Amino acid sequence: MRLAVVGVGPGNLADLTFRAAAYLEQAEVIVGYRTYLEGITPYLEGKEVLPGRMREEMERARAAVRQAQQGKRVVVVSGGDPGVYGMAVPVLQAALQAGEAVEVVPGVTAATAVAAMLGAPLGHDFAVISLSDLLTPWSLILRRLRAAIEADFVLVLYNPSSSRRQDKWRQAVELIQSERPGSTPVGVVWDATRPGSRRTLTTVARLDQEPVDMRALVVVGNSQTTISNGWMITPRGYECR
Template structure:
């Protein structure tokens, strides 16, 4: 189930009901810390980064005991989240799983910036932990060539500064330097901040795993401090 991008105000009614009815709640520790109000009286299993498979197996084990289990995922569980490992582990044991959607970081950050996703867009993660870097660059170039608005998750980390610089150079090759770019840090959380810049200036702003970068397409513009990608309603 997805708990949204960080603020409890973005937790859906359906997700909240799931948490209230669960007997066991399993999740990445920082995500659980954001829903403490729902953990009282529950059996809680908190995990660390890179323990996704272990959490999925624990969920299946608890479900096999007849317990109602909620596996927590930040944002939406099907967008770089826990839905895939949980479904795979459950299918092996013949268990049924309900995937409960949530507000993903892409739409949360987009709302903060204005309406940059008003037309076709491509969502990518720049983390090469699970995907080879050459494949990431291939997909990035393809999305640029197709003139998609780009939504970039996990743009950089302390270990991937060089990767981010390489990605920026690829973006510069495929976009006009004046193309609008929006960067949001800590979307919907207390420390939320944003900046509107351009492809030509985007590298001046340090990004990390808590950032989300939206690169506009050939039609994207900024007006009144808002980033907008028109869909073409005015031509109808």
């Protein structure tokens, strides 16, 4: 391994995979967003650490490639899974431009971590949509959201709201409420697996009453999703076989 992009999971070291841990241990240089580096401090000792900030993804990726070209073992860390809204894309792009080989090491993504806290809401087909319009036009996000609602997918909504996007969250909620029955189960989890994490179960009708932010992930059930004994469940039909 000379250059790898590694998923470090949703934030709790207990959810770090054995393979990810091995790559972190072997690394000479670790590159990453400061928040994600704070979650893996035991693996940083004795390493050269190159921290970065949000919106500096390509800069981090290019810096990692330059380090690898010097013959160092370099790991770029990414929260959750690096291929799901993570660092795999910029690292691969930078590595391909430089003719550098790269490995992608998967990790536990927020969607599955949150699903485990809620029960089994992703037991059948689901769609993952980020509501952040930083890199995607809002009109396209709404098109994708509407299509997923009409297809009766369970919805997994990343980056639901922020201080500057509260109006867009309201638009998304209004769209969901116009197309799904008010009784449809909804689960919201904040800071999944991290200290202070919490969850709530609600419904589509009451979704606009939840103060979601960038630390939250929202799961909207489909026509088959139920809540039973505090668990959100989307059946796949095993009981009918």
